[in-house]
Amino acid sequence: MTPVKETLKGINWLALITGIFMIALIFAGPWWQVTAGDRAMEMAISPFEFNATLAGQSLRSTLTELFLLASKISFLLGGIFLIMSSLSPKSWWTKYLMKFGVMKPFWSVIMLVIMVVAGTVLMNNVVPGFLSSAVGQATGQQSQAQTIINLPYFSGSTQATLALGGQATISTQITLGLTWAFWFAVVTAGLGIATRIFSRRYPRYAPSK
Protein backbone atom coordinates (compact mmCIF):
# COMPACT_ATOMS: atom_id res chain seq x y z
CA MET A 1 0.00 0.00 0.00
CA THR A 2 1.36 3.45 -0.94
CA PRO A 3 1.91 6.01 1.87
CA VAL A 4 -0.88 8.22 0.47
CA LYS A 5 -3.38 5.37 0.48
CA GLU A 6 -2.29 4.41 3.97
CA THR A 7 -2.74 7.98 5.19
CA LEU A 8 -6.18 8.25 3.59
CA LYS A 9 -7.21 4.93 5.11
CA GLY A 10 -6.17 6.18 8.53
CA ILE A 11 -8.48 9.20 8.40
CA ASN A 12 -11.73 9.03 10.35
CA TRP A 13 -13.92 10.34 7.52
CA LEU A 14 -17.10 10.42 9.56
CA ALA A 15 -15.49 12.69 12.18
CA LEU A 16 -13.97 14.85 9.43
CA ILE A 17 -17.36 15.43 7.76
CA THR A 18 -19.03 16.07 11.14
CA GLY A 19 -16.34 18.63 11.99
CA ILE A 20 -16.78 20.44 8.67
CA PHE A 21 -20.59 20.39 9.06
CA MET A 22 -20.30 21.76 12.61
CA ILE A 23 -18.30 24.75 11.39
CA ALA A 24 -20.66 25.28 8.42
CA LEU A 25 -23.66 25.17 10.77
CA ILE A 26 -22.49 28.41 12.45
CA PHE A 27 -23.05 30.26 9.17
CA ALA A 28 -26.25 28.46 8.09
CA GLY A 29 -28.66 31.06 9.50
CA PRO A 30 -31.68 30.76 11.81
CA TRP A 31 -33.17 27.33 12.58
CA TRP A 32 -36.69 28.48 13.41
CA GLN A 33 -38.56 31.67 12.68
CA VAL A 34 -41.88 33.24 13.49
CA THR A 35 -43.58 36.31 12.04
CA ALA A 36 -46.77 38.05 13.10
CA GLY A 37 -48.50 40.39 10.66
CA ASP A 38 -46.28 42.51 8.45
CA ARG A 39 -43.28 43.32 10.69
CA ALA A 40 -45.53 43.53 13.77
CA MET A 41 -43.33 40.86 15.29
CA GLU A 42 -40.46 38.87 13.79
CA MET A 43 -38.21 36.39 15.52
CA ALA A 44 -35.50 34.15 14.13
CA ILE A 45 -33.53 31.86 16.42
CA SER A 46 -30.71 29.36 16.38
CA PRO A 47 -27.93 28.58 18.88
CA PHE A 48 -25.89 31.23 17.03
CA GLU A 49 -28.37 34.02 16.42
CA PHE A 50 -31.39 35.65 17.94
CA ASN A 51 -33.14 38.35 15.94
CA ALA A 52 -36.30 39.81 17.39
CA THR A 53 -38.17 42.86 16.17
CA LEU A 54 -41.40 44.25 17.53
CA ALA A 55 -43.24 46.94 15.55
CA GLY A 56 -40.12 47.45 13.45
CA GLN A 57 -37.95 47.99 16.57
CA SER A 58 -35.09 45.58 17.07
CA LEU A 59 -34.79 44.10 20.56
CA ARG A 60 -31.23 43.58 21.75
CA SER A 61 -29.66 41.93 24.74
CA THR A 62 -25.97 41.95 25.66
CA LEU A 63 -26.41 38.73 27.62
CA THR A 64 -27.96 36.90 24.67
CA GLU A 65 -25.36 38.25 22.24
CA LEU A 66 -22.51 37.03 24.44
CA PHE A 67 -24.10 33.60 24.95
CA LEU A 68 -24.52 33.30 21.18
CA LEU A 69 -20.88 34.30 20.70
CA ALA A 70 -19.84 31.63 23.23
CA SER A 71 -21.97 29.11 21.34
CA LYS A 72 -20.26 30.06 18.06
CA ILE A 73 -16.81 29.72 19.65
CA SER A 74 -17.82 26.40 21.17
CA PHE A 75 -19.02 24.99 17.81
CA LEU A 76 -15.99 26.38 15.98
CA LEU A 77 -13.60 24.76 18.48
CA GLY A 78 -15.68 21.56 18.47
CA GLY A 79 -15.47 21.42 14.67
CA ILE A 80 -11.72 22.13 14.60
CA PHE A 81 -11.08 19.53 17.31
CA LEU A 82 -13.13 16.95 15.40
CA ILE A 83 -11.20 17.65 12.20
CA MET A 84 -7.89 17.38 14.10
CA SER A 85 -8.90 14.11 15.74
CA SER A 86 -10.20 12.71 12.44
CA LEU A 87 -6.81 13.31 10.79
CA SER A 88 -4.95 11.65 13.61
CA PRO A 89 -7.25 8.98 15.08
CA LYS A 90 -4.43 7.13 16.87
CA SER A 91 -3.08 10.08 18.88
CA TRP A 92 -3.43 10.10 22.65
CA TRP A 93 -5.46 13.33 22.55
CA THR A 94 -7.99 12.16 19.92
CA LYS A 95 -10.69 10.91 22.28
CA TYR A 96 -10.57 14.10 24.39
CA LEU A 97 -10.79 16.40 21.39
CA MET A 98 -13.60 14.34 19.90
CA LYS A 99 -15.52 14.23 23.17
CA PHE A 100 -15.47 18.04 23.42
CA GLY A 101 -17.62 18.71 20.37
CA VAL A 102 -19.16 15.61 18.90
CA MET A 103 -22.48 15.76 20.77
CA LYS A 104 -22.95 19.55 20.65
CA PRO A 105 -25.17 19.54 17.52
CA PHE A 106 -27.40 16.85 19.07
CA TRP A 107 -27.90 18.75 22.32
CA SER A 108 -28.47 22.01 20.41
CA VAL A 109 -31.24 20.40 18.35
CA ILE A 110 -32.82 18.95 21.51
CA MET A 111 -32.63 22.35 23.26
CA LEU A 112 -34.25 24.14 20.34
CA VAL A 113 -37.06 21.56 20.15
CA ILE A 114 -37.71 21.90 23.91
CA MET A 115 -37.65 25.70 23.63
CA VAL A 116 -40.08 25.78 20.70
CA VAL A 117 -42.48 23.30 22.33
CA ALA A 118 -42.36 25.14 25.67
CA GLY A 119 -42.81 28.49 23.90
CA THR A 120 -45.81 27.22 21.95
CA VAL A 121 -47.45 25.74 25.05
CA LEU A 122 -46.88 29.05 26.84
CA MET A 123 -48.29 31.08 23.93
CA ASN A 124 -51.38 28.88 23.61
CA ASN A 125 -52.18 28.43 27.29
CA VAL A 126 -50.67 31.22 29.39
CA VAL A 127 -50.32 34.29 27.15
CA PRO A 128 -54.04 34.51 26.14
CA GLY A 129 -55.15 34.74 29.78
CA PHE A 130 -52.40 37.21 30.63
CA LEU A 131 -53.12 39.37 27.57
CA SER A 132 -56.88 39.36 28.14
CA SER A 133 -56.38 40.38 31.75
CA ALA A 134 -53.86 43.13 30.87
CA VAL A 135 -56.00 44.59 28.07
CA GLY A 136 -59.15 44.26 30.17
CA GLN A 137 -57.51 46.15 33.03
CA ALA A 138 -56.20 48.87 30.69
CA THR A 139 -59.61 49.42 29.12
CA GLY A 140 -61.79 48.75 32.15
CA GLN A 141 -63.49 45.79 30.45
CA GLN A 142 -61.84 43.00 32.34
CA SER A 143 -64.56 40.40 31.88
CA GLN A 144 -65.04 41.06 28.17
CA ALA A 145 -61.51 40.87 26.80
CA GLN A 146 -60.80 37.51 25.20
CA THR A 147 -57.65 36.36 23.42
CA ILE A 148 -57.55 33.34 21.15
CA ILE A 149 -54.17 31.98 20.04
CA ASN A 150 -53.77 28.46 18.65
CA LEU A 151 -50.20 28.28 17.43
CA PRO A 152 -49.16 25.14 15.59
CA TYR A 153 -46.10 23.31 16.86
CA PHE A 154 -42.93 24.04 14.84
CA SER A 155 -44.49 24.94 11.46
CA GLY A 156 -47.68 26.41 10.09
CA SER A 157 -49.78 29.53 10.38
CA THR A 158 -52.71 30.66 12.44
CA GLN A 159 -54.90 33.67 13.09
CA ALA A 160 -54.49 35.19 16.56
CA THR A 161 -57.45 37.21 17.79
CA LEU A 162 -57.99 39.55 20.70
CA ALA A 163 -61.67 40.40 21.12
CA LEU A 164 -62.46 43.33 23.36
CA GLY A 165 -66.09 42.77 24.23
CA GLY A 166 -68.31 44.11 21.48
CA GLN A 167 -66.07 47.14 20.96
CA ALA A 168 -63.10 45.93 18.95
CA THR A 169 -61.38 42.92 17.54
CA ILE A 170 -57.64 42.85 16.90
CA SER A 171 -56.35 40.03 14.73
CA THR A 172 -53.19 39.08 12.93
CA GLN A 173 -51.69 36.19 11.01
CA ILE A 174 -48.88 34.33 12.75
CA THR A 175 -46.60 32.17 10.61
CA LEU A 176 -43.84 29.99 11.98
CA GLY A 177 -41.56 27.39 10.54
CA LEU A 178 -38.35 25.41 10.75
CA THR A 179 -35.74 26.39 8.18
CA TRP A 180 -33.40 24.20 6.12
CA ALA A 181 -30.65 25.10 8.62
CA PHE A 182 -32.55 23.15 11.29
CA TRP A 183 -32.60 20.03 9.11
CA PHE A 184 -28.91 20.57 8.38
CA ALA A 185 -28.39 20.65 12.17
CA VAL A 186 -30.38 17.39 12.51
CA VAL A 187 -28.12 15.76 9.90
CA THR A 188 -25.03 17.09 11.70
CA ALA A 189 -26.40 15.80 15.03
CA GLY A 190 -26.94 12.36 13.45
CA LEU A 191 -23.41 12.40 12.07
CA GLY A 192 -22.12 13.36 15.52
CA ILE A 193 -23.86 10.38 17.13
CA ALA A 194 -22.58 8.09 14.38
CA THR A 195 -19.06 9.48 14.85
CA ARG A 196 -19.20 8.77 18.55
CA ILE A 197 -20.38 5.19 17.98
CA PHE A 198 -18.18 4.24 15.03
CA SER A 199 -14.99 5.94 16.21
CA ARG A 200 -14.63 3.14 18.75
CA ARG A 201 -13.58 0.93 15.84
CA TYR A 202 -10.41 2.93 15.32
CA PRO A 203 -7.30 1.58 17.02
CA ARG A 204 -6.56 3.54 20.18
CA TYR A 205 -3.32 5.07 21.29
CA ALA A 206 -1.52 2.73 23.65
CA PRO A 207 0.95 4.46 25.96
CA SER A 208 4.36 2.77 26.17
CA LYS A 209 5.15 1.28 29.53
Next chain:
Amino acid sequence: MEQETALKWGFRILGILLSIGPLLGAMALNGWDIQKAVVDQEGIVDLTSSLSGLTGGENNTLGSIQTPSSINPPDENGKVSFQMGLPPFPFAATITDFNYSAQCGGVPLNLVMKEENVELGPSENATITLEGTLSSIPTSFELTNITGTMTLEKYGVTIALNLSQSGGGP
Protein backbone atom coordinates in the same frame (compact mmCIF):
# COMPACT_ATOMS: atom_id res chain seq x y z
CA MET B 1 -0.74 10.63 31.87
CA GLU B 2 0.00 14.17 33.04
CA GLN B 3 -0.70 15.45 29.54
CA GLU B 4 -4.10 13.74 29.55
CA THR B 5 -4.97 15.23 32.95
CA ALA B 6 -3.92 18.69 31.78
CA LEU B 7 -6.01 18.36 28.62
CA LYS B 8 -9.01 17.12 30.60
CA TRP B 9 -8.77 20.08 32.95
CA GLY B 10 -8.20 22.43 30.03
CA PHE B 11 -11.47 21.35 28.45
CA ARG B 12 -13.30 21.59 31.76
CA ILE B 13 -12.06 25.16 32.28
CA LEU B 14 -12.93 26.06 28.67
CA GLY B 15 -16.46 24.70 29.19
CA ILE B 16 -16.89 26.72 32.38
CA LEU B 17 -15.53 29.89 30.71
CA LEU B 18 -17.92 29.52 27.79
CA SER B 19 -20.86 29.08 30.19
CA ILE B 20 -20.13 31.69 32.85
CA GLY B 21 -18.10 34.11 30.70
CA PRO B 22 -21.08 35.55 28.80
CA LEU B 23 -23.01 36.14 32.03
CA LEU B 24 -20.11 37.92 33.73
CA GLY B 25 -19.21 39.80 30.54
CA ALA B 26 -22.77 41.07 30.01
CA MET B 27 -23.04 42.16 33.65
CA ALA B 28 -19.65 43.93 33.57
CA LEU B 29 -20.51 45.73 30.31
CA ASN B 30 -23.77 47.00 31.84
CA GLY B 31 -22.46 48.20 35.19
CA TRP B 32 -23.51 44.96 36.98
CA ASP B 33 -27.17 45.75 36.27
CA ILE B 34 -28.92 42.47 35.43
CA GLN B 35 -31.93 44.22 33.88
CA LYS B 36 -29.75 46.20 31.45
CA ALA B 37 -27.75 43.06 30.66
CA VAL B 38 -30.88 41.06 29.79
CA VAL B 39 -32.69 43.69 27.70
CA ASP B 40 -31.26 46.79 26.04
CA GLN B 41 -33.12 49.65 27.75
CA GLU B 42 -32.78 52.05 24.77
CA GLY B 43 -34.60 49.53 22.60
CA ILE B 44 -37.40 49.30 25.15
CA VAL B 45 -37.76 53.12 25.21
CA ASP B 46 -37.95 53.22 21.37
CA LEU B 47 -40.46 50.38 21.39
CA THR B 48 -42.63 52.01 24.05
CA SER B 49 -42.72 55.29 22.14
CA SER B 50 -43.62 53.57 18.86
CA LEU B 51 -46.39 51.56 20.54
CA SER B 52 -47.69 54.30 22.82
CA GLY B 53 -50.64 55.04 20.58
CA LEU B 54 -51.64 51.40 20.37
CA THR B 55 -51.61 50.74 24.07
CA GLY B 56 -54.00 53.48 25.00
CA GLY B 57 -53.18 56.75 26.68
CA GLU B 58 -54.22 60.34 27.00
CA ASN B 59 -54.39 60.94 23.27
CA ASN B 60 -56.12 57.72 22.37
CA THR B 61 -59.22 58.68 20.43
CA LEU B 62 -60.07 55.33 18.90
CA GLY B 63 -63.06 54.96 21.13
CA SER B 64 -64.47 58.42 20.39
CA ILE B 65 -65.47 58.17 16.73
CA GLN B 66 -68.66 60.14 16.27
CA THR B 67 -71.09 58.58 13.84
CA PRO B 68 -73.66 60.94 12.24
CA SER B 69 -77.19 60.93 13.62
CA SER B 70 -78.78 62.30 10.45
CA ILE B 71 -78.05 62.64 6.74
CA ASN B 72 -78.78 65.12 3.99
CA PRO B 73 -81.64 64.21 1.59
CA PRO B 74 -80.63 61.78 -1.19
CA ASP B 75 -80.42 62.66 -4.90
CA GLU B 76 -83.10 61.63 -7.42
CA ASN B 77 -81.67 58.08 -7.59
CA GLY B 78 -81.83 57.64 -3.83
CA LYS B 79 -78.05 57.94 -3.56
CA VAL B 80 -76.67 59.26 -0.31
CA SER B 81 -73.13 60.51 -0.02
CA PHE B 82 -71.43 62.47 2.69
CA GLN B 83 -68.03 63.07 4.18
CA MET B 84 -67.25 62.07 7.70
CA GLY B 85 -64.40 63.51 9.71
CA LEU B 86 -62.42 61.25 11.97
CA PRO B 87 -60.71 62.43 15.15
CA PRO B 88 -56.89 62.50 15.24
CA PHE B 89 -55.49 59.03 15.75
CA PRO B 90 -52.60 58.37 18.10
CA PHE B 91 -50.64 56.35 15.52
CA ALA B 92 -50.17 56.05 11.77
CA ALA B 93 -52.48 53.43 10.26
CA THR B 94 -54.50 52.64 7.17
CA ILE B 95 -58.29 52.53 7.15
CA THR B 96 -59.07 49.61 4.89
CA ASP B 97 -62.83 49.40 5.37
CA PHE B 98 -65.69 51.37 6.85
CA ASN B 99 -69.19 49.96 6.66
CA TYR B 100 -72.18 51.41 8.29
CA SER B 101 -75.79 50.23 8.59
CA ALA B 102 -78.72 52.22 9.94
CA GLN B 103 -82.44 52.80 9.65
CA CYS B 104 -83.14 56.12 7.94
CA GLY B 105 -86.75 57.07 8.67
CA GLY B 106 -87.67 53.39 8.59
CA VAL B 107 -85.73 52.64 5.38
CA PRO B 108 -82.61 50.47 5.70
CA LEU B 109 -79.42 52.21 4.62
CA ASN B 110 -76.03 50.62 4.08
CA LEU B 111 -73.09 52.95 3.66
CA VAL B 112 -69.60 51.96 2.61
CA MET B 113 -66.35 53.88 2.32
CA LYS B 114 -65.81 55.21 -1.21
CA GLU B 115 -62.02 55.32 -0.92
CA GLU B 116 -60.13 52.04 -1.22
CA ASN B 117 -57.72 52.91 1.59
CA VAL B 118 -57.22 56.03 3.67
CA GLU B 119 -53.79 56.63 5.15
CA LEU B 120 -53.76 58.20 8.58
CA GLY B 121 -50.72 60.01 9.93
CA PRO B 122 -50.19 60.15 13.66
CA SER B 123 -52.38 62.85 15.28
CA GLU B 124 -53.83 63.88 11.90
CA ASN B 125 -57.48 64.46 11.11
CA ALA B 126 -58.83 62.33 8.28
CA THR B 127 -61.94 62.49 6.19
CA ILE B 128 -63.68 59.59 4.52
CA THR B 129 -66.52 59.56 2.03
CA LEU B 130 -69.46 57.30 2.78
CA GLU B 131 -71.86 56.26 0.04
CA GLY B 132 -75.10 54.30 -0.03
CA THR B 133 -78.50 54.09 -1.66
CA LEU B 134 -81.96 54.33 -0.15
CA SER B 135 -84.50 51.96 -1.68
CA SER B 136 -87.40 54.35 -1.02
CA ILE B 137 -87.95 57.88 0.19
CA PRO B 138 -87.79 57.86 3.99
CA THR B 139 -90.18 59.74 6.22
CA SER B 140 -87.24 61.47 7.94
CA PHE B 141 -83.48 61.65 7.61
CA GLU B 142 -82.77 60.74 11.20
CA LEU B 143 -80.55 57.68 11.56
CA THR B 144 -81.45 55.02 14.10
CA ASN B 145 -80.18 51.51 14.94
CA ILE B 146 -76.72 52.43 13.76
CA THR B 147 -74.18 49.65 13.60
CA GLY B 148 -70.92 49.59 11.75
CA THR B 149 -67.33 48.55 11.66
CA MET B 150 -64.20 50.49 10.89
CA THR B 151 -61.22 48.34 9.96
CA LEU B 152 -57.69 49.64 10.42
CA GLU B 153 -54.42 48.01 9.54
CA LYS B 154 -51.03 48.57 11.13
CA TYR B 155 -47.98 46.28 10.66
CA GLY B 156 -50.29 43.61 9.22
CA VAL B 157 -52.41 43.69 12.37
CA THR B 158 -56.10 44.26 11.67
CA ILE B 159 -58.09 46.30 14.17
CA ALA B 160 -61.86 46.16 13.65
CA LEU B 161 -63.69 48.77 15.71
CA ASN B 162 -67.39 48.33 16.19
CA LEU B 163 -69.30 51.60 16.02
CA SER B 164 -72.60 52.17 17.72
CA GLN B 165 -75.11 55.00 17.74
CA SER B 166 -73.86 58.30 19.11
CA GLY B 167 -74.28 62.02 18.59
CA GLY B 168 -72.79 64.30 15.96
CA GLY B 169 -73.70 64.98 12.36
CA PRO B 170 -72.33 64.92 8.82
